[in-house]
Amino acid sequence: xxxxxxxxxxxxxxxxxxxxxxxxxxxxxxxxxxxxxxxxxxxxxxxxxxxxxxxxxxxxxxxxxxxxxxxxxxxxxxxxxxxxxxxxxxxxxxxxxxxxxxxxxxxxxxxxxxxxxxxxxxxxxxxxxxxxxxxxxxxxxxxxxxxxxxxxxxxxxxxxxxxxxxxxxxxxxxxxxxxxxxxxxxxxxxxxxxxxxxxxxxxxxxxxxxxxxxxxxxxxxxxxxxxxxxxxxxxxxxxxxxxxxxxxxxxxxxxxxxxxxxxxxxxxxxxxxxxxxxxxxxxxxxxxxxxxxxxxxxxxxxxxxxxxxxxxxxxxxxxxxxxxxxxxxxxxxxxxxxxxxxxxxxxxxxxxxxxxxxxxxxxxxxxxxxxxxxxxxxxxxxxxxxxxxxxxxxxxxxxxxxxxxxxx
Amino acid sequence: xxxxxxxxxxxxxxxxxxxxxxxxxxxxxxxxxxxxxxxxxxxxxxxxxxxxxxxxxxxxxxxxxxxxxxxxxxxxxxxxxxxxxxxxxxxxxxxxxxxxxxxxxxxxxxxxxxxxxxxxxxxxxxxxxxxxxxxxxxxxxxxxxxxxxxxxxxxxxxxxxxxxxxxxxxxxxxxxxxxxxxxxxxxxxxxxxxxxxxxxxxxxxxxxxxxxxxxxxxxxxxxxxxxxxxxxxxxxxxxxxxxxxxxxxxxxxxxxxxxxxxxxxxxxxxxxxxxxxxxxxxxxxxxxxxxxxxxxxxxxxxxxxxxxxxxxxxxxxxxxxxxxxxxxxxxxxxxxxxxxxxxxxxxxxxxxxxxxxxxxxxxxxxxxxxxxxxxxxxxxxxxxxxxxxxxxxxxxxxxxxx
Numbered sequence: 001x002x003x004x005x006x007x008x009x010x011x012x013x014x015x016x017x018x019x020x021x022x023x024x025x026x027x028x029x030x031x032x033x034x035x036x037x038x039x040x041x042x043x044x045x046x047x048x049x050x051x052x053x054x055x056x057x058x059x060x061x062x063x064x065x066x067x068x069x070x071x072x073x074x075x076x077x078x079x080x081x082x083x084x085x086x087x088x089x090x091x092x093x094x095x096x097x098x099x100x101x102x103x104x105x106x107x108x109x110x111x112x113x114x115x116x117x118x119x120x121x122x123x124x125x126x127x128x129x130x131x132x133x134x135x136x137x138x139x140x141x142x143x144x145x146x147x148x149x150x151x152x153x154x155x156x157x158x159x160x161x162x163x164x165x166x167x168x169x170x171x172x173x174x175x176x177x178x179x180x181x182x183x184x185x186x187x188x189x190x191x192x193x194x195x196x197x198x199x200x201x202x203x204x205x206x207x208x209x210x211x212x213x214x215x216x217x218x219x220x221x222x223x224x225x226x227x228x229x230x231x232x233x234x235x236x237x238x239x240x241x242x243x244x245x246x247x248x249x250x251x252x253x254x255x256x257x258x259x260x261x262x263x264x265x266x267x268x269x270x271x272x273x274x275x276x277x278x279x280x281x282x283x284x285x286x287x288x289x290x291x292x293x294x295x296x297x298x299x300x301x302x303x304x305x306x307x308x309x310x311x312x313x314x315x316x317x318x319x320x321x322x323x324x325x326x327x328x329x330x331x332x333x334x335x336x337x338x339x340x341x342x343x344x345x346x347x348x349x350x351x352x353x354x355x356x357x358x359x360x361x362x363x364x365x366x367x368x369x370x371x372x373x374x375x376x377x378x379x380x381x382x383x384x385x386x387x388x389x390x391x392x393x394x395x396x397x398x399x400x401x402x403x404x405x406x407x408x
Numbered sequence: 409x410x411x412x413x414x415x416x417x418x419x420x421x422x423x424x425x426x427x428x429x430x431x432x433x434x435x436x437x438x439x440x441x442x443x444x445x446x447x448x449x450x451x452x453x454x455x456x457x458x459x460x461x462x463x464x465x466x467x468x469x470x471x472x473x474x475x476x477x478x479x480x481x482x483x484x485x486x487x488x489x490x491x492x493x494x495x496x497x498x499x500x501x502x503x504x505x506x507x508x509x510x511x512x513x514x515x516x517x518x519x520x521x522x523x524x525x526x527x528x529x530x531x532x533x534x535x536x537x538x539x540x541x542x543x544x545x546x547x548x549x550x551x552x553x554x555x556x557x558x559x560x561x562x563x564x565x566x567x568x569x570x571x572x573x574x575x576x577x578x579x580x581x582x583x584x585x586x587x588x589x590x591x592x593x594x595x596x597x598x599x600x601x602x603x604x605x606x607x608x609x610x611x612x613x614x615x616x617x618x619x620x621x622x623x624x625x626x627x628x629x630x631x632x633x634x635x636x637x638x639x640x641x642x643x644x645x646x647x648x649x650x651x652x653x654x655x656x657x658x659x660x661x662x663x664x665x666x667x668x669x670x671x672x673x674x675x676x677x678x679x680x681x682x683x684x685x686x687x688x689x690x691x692x693x694x695x696x697x698x699x700x701x702x703x704x705x706x707x708x709x710x711x712x713x714x715x716x717x718x719x720x721x722x723x724x725x726x727x728x729x730x731x732x733x734x735x736x737x738x739x740x741x742x743x744x745x746x747x748x749x750x751x752x753x754x755x756x757x758x759x760x761x762x763x764x765x766x767x768x769x770x771x772x773x774x775x776x777x778x779x780x781x782x783x784x785x786x787x788x789x790x791x792x793x794x795x796x797x798x799x800x801x802x803x804x805x806x807x808x809x810x
Contacts, residue, residue, distance in 0.1 A: 248430060337767070339786055351429035355790040361725040362793075366786055369767050 001034045002096060002108065002115035002122070006050065008286070009040050009063055012228060013193075013311040014135050017169070018111055020196045021386070023047050024379035028387060033103060037092040037114075038063045038071060053095035053118070085114070086151070093117040100126055107390050109133060113152055116159035123162065129393035132159050133167040133191075136308040139180050140173075143231040143305040146180065157181050164393055167191050167386070170330020173308040191386060192334055194379045195314035201291060203320075208289050209296040212253060212280075216296070220251045221357035224297035224321070226290070226312045227304075229260030234303040234326065234343045236262075236269060241303075243273040244350035249357050252278060257293045259284040294319035298363055299356045304329055305343050313338070317374045322366035324352050334377065337369035410684035411640065412648050414607065414693045416579070418556075419485040419504075419655040420522050421457065421492055422760035424448040424781050425791045432794065437802065439795040440755060447781040451496045454489075458500045461659035466503040468658075468672050473510045479676045480512035482690045483655065484556055487520030487536075487543050488758060501547070508548045514689035515544050517552030517575070523757035524558055524721060526566060527708070528735040536754070537573075554578065554690040558759050560609070560652070560711040561718060564704065567598030567606065575604055577694035579652065581711040582608030586703060593646035597699035605694040606703055609652040609711060613639070618653040622666035630667065633674035641682050648693050652711070721762040726789045731762055734796060740808050741799065749802055756795060764788035 001022065005015035022032050032048035039052045039060045054061045060074040071088045073081040083091065096118035100108075108130045110119035116132065123130040137156055138148030160166055160181050166188040168174040174188045207213050212222050223242070227233050235256070242254045256266070256279065263281065270279040285293065294300065300316035300323045307329035314331060316323050325332050326343040339352045356363050426442030426449075442449045472479050485504065493501035507513045519525060520540040525533035537555075544550055554577040555570045562580040570578045582592025587608065590596075596606040616636070620626045628635075640649055654661065662668040679685050688696065712720050722728050734756055741753045764780040765788045782788040804810055 244431075336784065337786075340783065347429060347431055351431065351794075352790060354430045355793060359726075359729075359789075359793060361729045362786060362789055365724055365726050365767060365789075 001032050001048075002110040002119050003034055003036055004112060004114045005038075005063075006034065006036060006042050006045065008044075009036075009038065009042070013309065014112060016195075016311060017135060017193045017309070019045070020194065020199065020379050021382060023196075024383035025386060028380075028383050030383075030387065030390075033105060035096060035099060035118075037061065037088055037095075051099065053092050053099055055091060055095060056098075089114050089117055089155075093121050097121045097125060106394055107131060109386075109390075110159070111135060113138065113156045113159070116155050120159060120162055129164040129396070130162065131165045131167060131389060131393070132163040133169075134173055134177065134308070135169050135193075137173065137176055137180060139176060140306040140308050141230075141232050143234075145176075153180075163187075164396075165189065165389055167389070169193050169309040171333050172328070172330040176306075176308070189385065189389060191382045192330070192377070193309045193311055193314075194377050194382060195311055195318050195374070196379055197318060197375060200315075200318045203291070203295055204288070207296050208292045209255070212255065212296045215251075215253065218251075220253060221249065221299075222253045222255055222297045223299045223301055223353060223357070224255040224257065224293050224316075225301050225303070226257040226293060226316070227302070228258050229256070229262040229266060231262065232305055232307070233260075233262075234305040235266055237343060237346055237349065238301060238303040239266065239269050239273060239275070239279070241346045241349035241353065242279070243275050244347070245353045245357065246275050246278050248354055250278075252353075252357050254279045255282065255293055255297065256280065257282045257285050257290065291319055294321045297321045299324055299353065301349075301353065302326060302329065302331075303341075303343055303349060307331070314374060317367070317370045320367065320371075322356070322363055322370055324349070324356070335370060335373055337366060337373050339366065410686060411643075411646050412686040412688040412693065412696070413640070413679060414648055414650050414688050414690055415481040416516065416650070416652045416690060417481065417483045417655040417657075418653070419462070419483060419489055421450070421454055421486075421489040422522065422758040423488055423492070423755045424450055424453070425756070425761065425795050427787075428791045428794045428798075430794050430797070433798045434801040437752070437798060439752065439791075439798065450492055453781075454492045454496050454500075457656060457660055458493075458497050460664070461656045462500050463503060464664065464669060465655065465658040465672070466500075466507060468669055470503070470506055470510070472673070472676050473507065473512055476676045476680065478680055478687060480514075480687050480689050480692070482514040482516055482554070483507075484516040484518050485544075486518065486522045487540050488522060488755065490543055490547060505548060508550065512689070514554070514691055515548055515550045515552055516579070516690060517541060517544070517555045519558060521754045521758050522558050522760070523754070524561065524718070524731065524759050524762070525735075525757060526557055526561070526569075527718075528731065529738055530569075532735070532738060532757075536757075554607075554694065559718070559721070561708055562705060562710070563708045564599050564706055567601050567604060567705075571598070571601040571604040577605040577607050577690055579607050579609070579650075579690065580705065581709050581716055582610055582650065583709055583716045585716075586705050586709060590701060590703070591645055593643065593649055594700040595648060595693060595697040596701055596703045599702050599704035605697075605699055607648070607650050607690055607693055608703075609650050611711070613649060614651050614653050617651065617668075617671070618657045618661065621657075621662045621668055621671070631671065633671050633678040636671070636675065637678040637682070637685075640679070641685075647697050648688065650693075719768065720766045721759055724765070724767050726765045726767075726785070727762045730765065730789065730792055730796070737796075737799060737803070740803055740810075744803065744806050744808065746802075746806065749799070752795075753799055756792070756799070761788070761792050765792070 003018045026047040034050045035053045042050050062072040071083045100122045108122050111133045138152045142148035270276045294316050300321045302325045304326045310329040310331035313323045324339040327340050341349045423440040425439045428439050519536035555575040556579040592608040592610045598606045765785045767785045
């Protein structure tokens with residue numbers, strides 16, 4: 001399996017989804033060799049082997065920054081070199097090309113565009129069936145149809161065309177692939193992500209957001225957003241909607257957890273809107289700081305312009321918070337007990353936030369039913385679906401006709 | 409032994425609250441007015457239901473009344489649907505008047521606003537019953553003699569009230585748990601009452617028509633008037649078959665294509681083929697039979713769901729807090745003597761608003777049981793709550809202390 005990241009070295013939902021998906025697959029007997037483009041320990045992974053793919057003359061590849069930024073190469077000579085995403089994707093391709101010659105496997109399963117070049121090379125050199133799994137496409141990240149970097153679009157288009165099967169994390173993403181790349185719909189299977197209830201860590205000790213906890217005692221309400229501060233996530237609309245909330249319910253805070261290229265402009269925008277005192281930016285958080293942000297909130301809002309899935313919404317529900325999510329998201333296909341809004345409809349977004357901060361019964365009823373629904377789903381369903389896709393392709397592939405079990 | 413069918417049909421449409429946001433509160437009091445294309449548009453819905461159900465059903469019923477002097481039926485029609493017909497489809501209201509003018513259609517009394525007021529404010533309940541009585545007199549020239557409460561929500565207290573108010577009969581669900589070994593096919597007396605009689609819906613036979621008629625997987629399919637009459641004729645221990653259902657059964661719940669109108673058209677002739685078989689209105693049934701027994705129903709019984717209770721309307725905290733806060737405004741709203749404010753408050757009491765907030769099927773995948781113009785129960789709650797806040801805004805504007 002070709003991936004870009006795994007926890008704790010992840011920058012977002014991709015790593016979490018790969019981790020939980022592989023765990024569910026391996027429980028069902030899949031033998032997985034997971035290849036990442038950096039060198040690091042993965043202490044929580046004991047159900048598959050994780051290998052770093054990098055050039056032979058390189059000792060270590062370190063991820064720098066928290067987003068998909070750049071990679072630091074420590075060469076055997078001790079020399080240090082910085083590589084950007086495109087360079088990294090090309091180096092990963094070379095290294096994977098070498099690894100596949102040394103390993104045996106039945107299926108190539110690749111996640112997102114960054115691994116696509118490597119995946120195509122692996123298919124070309126081994127003839128094994130290729131399944132490309134899209135957690136997002138370039139148009140999502142650009143926040144507009146037909147948008148984004150043309151080089152990335154070219155790689156996505158090529159991989160989608162050459163793949164034997166495409167997996168999309170939602171119907172929303174499947175539709176986008178068909179729309180953006182003219183791929184026949186029957187080549188694409190939808191396999192939803194989940195947030196594994198077993199991976200939730202129970203609330204322990206005092207909530208780290210002491211100020212917000214104290215303010216809640218005084219009748220304040222807290223709305224939280226967790227995610228990268230990037231155009232795809234639609235945060236400027238959330239701030240404009242939140243201004244309307246504050247006008248009617250001044251005792252409301254908006255907690256923004258995450259970092260990204262929009263950080264400074266969002267801080268500026270909050271000040272321009274006159275709500276700087278009500279908006280709190282925490283920066284990127286992990287662990288308890290991250291978990292407690294859900295716990296301190298009355299409502300989680302995901303206003304994404306385009307969200308192929310939206311794992312954070314499930315995590316929010318898992319950690320006790322009802323959700324308001326944009327209709328332009330995959331997770332809205334899955335959770336009925338959520339408030340939903342078009343990402344551009346600022347008045348409706350405000351209307352729904354106000355309704356929740358002014359009505360505890362709405363908040364509680366919404367949460368109770370959403371949690372019940374959340375618990376009714378599991379990664380097992382998704383793993384079963386993937387295993388049957390593997391088996392379909394194993395039986396179709398002449399060189400594998402006699403093999404039943406799947407290893408990817 | 410001669411037997412009778414008592415066919416009773418219920419006509420109702422609520423004034424649905426449009427997508428009404430917090431930004432409309434204080435700015436626009438038109439909660440019940442949406443654009444024509446909107447799912448909550450009352451005018452569009454009344455036109456659609458009239459086309460599919462009211463007009464064709466009334467055409468068939470009028471023909472039956474003309475062709476069979478022995479045929480008669482009862483119907484209830486809420487104030488809110490009469491108002492909508494007056495405003496948007498007067499010719500449809502005329503077609504109901506044509507039925508009543510045959511002299512063989514009895515109108516059953518209820519609350520004007522199809523509300524659950526009985527359980528929250530007795531005084532308001534009585535006012536709405538009186539309003540309905542006056543409206544029925546004005547439109548149809550009849551004074552109701554038999555009573556049914558919203559959703560057939562019934563208990564001993566309601567029967568006691570109806571008895572004191574002078575009704576000769578009251579309608580309830582013929583639910584096994586209250587009937588025990590007794591059959592719904594007899595007339596009963598409510599416990600603790602003196603004169604009033606209790607007519608109980610035969611839900612199996614009623615649901616054969618109202619719910620199962622078009623179901624090809626049902627062993628009784630296809631149901632013909634001939635087959636149905638045979639079932640009734642072969643039921644020996646019976647005086648009266650109380651077939652109670654929504655009017656929209658004909659043409660809306662069961663589509664024209666299911667053959668429901670053919671069934672209706674042939675039911676009287678098939679039933680009357682057997683010597684001694686009759687049709688009776690609910691008053692005639694009450695007048696014709698002595699009570700077989702007294703039925704004690706302390707807990708509220710309705711004709712809804714498998715629970716036969718009010719949980720579809722008052723089962724979650726969004727529903728109960730909405731209805732309680734609405735009735736808490738009663739004194740202040742009435743105190744303004746502002747007729748339009750009072751009327752908007754009453755239109756918000758219609759039980760449908762609370763039904764739209766029901767979450768008990770939501771998320772279980774069984775959304776077929778869910779008829780609502782909203783995307784989900786939470787959107788229904790938000791629209792309703794904003795309308796409630798606007799009532800408060802208007803009270804505040806009038807200087808009423810909140």
